[in-house]
Amino acid sequence: MAGRYYEGFSIGEVISHAVRRTVTEMDNTLFSTLTMNTAAIHLDYEYAKTTEFGRPLVNSVFTLGLxxxxxxxxTTLGTTVGNLGWEEVKFPKPVFIGDTIRAETEIRAMRVSKSRPTQGIVTFLHRGWNQRDEIVCQCLRNALMLRQPE
Structure with a gap:
């Protein structure tokens, strides 16, 4: 199992993730249409040429998910019970087709669950950058995590 149990994290720890991914046209088109977001800014190249960006923007919800x-x-592969919520989701710069995204995670808070003593809540600060080292996404995520079995 690659993920960490609750006890495997420490407040203030920063995890730089080795995996990077280049966003493709198919990613944006498929995600936007599957989620019923048919906004022209994501799918219509001719319309997008008339915007300040001059080309389609990648769907921001795809960026967050990526x-x-x-x-x-x-962090959480096999050890998360579920996401409890998202806060302060920000997209300071747009993502375009062909951008390569990398990420890091900072552990912001931790506490043992009051109602589920075999689990704990971890607050992750996720940040994503493009290949120009511009932050394109940032969010706080609260996740319910398994505690180390005794």
Whole structure:
């Protein structure tokens, strides 16, 4: 199992994830249409040419999922019970087709669950950068994690 149990994290720890991923046109088109987000800014190249960006923007929800997804192998694979919530989701810079995204995770808070003593809550700060070292996504995520079995 690649993920860590609750006790495997420490507040202030920063985990730099080795996996990177280049966003493709198919990623953006498929994700946008599967989630019923048919906004022209994501799918219509001719429309996008008329915007300040001059080309389609990658769906921001895809970007959020990618940044968090990159973190899974190093943090929660097989040890998470579930996500409890997202806070302060920000997209300071747009993502475009062909951008390569990398991520890091900082452990912001931890506490043992009051109602589930075999589990704990970890607050992760996920950040994603493009190949120009611009932050493209940042969010706080609270996850319910398994504690180390005795």
């Amino acid at each position: 940044v968090v997804g990159i973190s899974v192998n190093d």
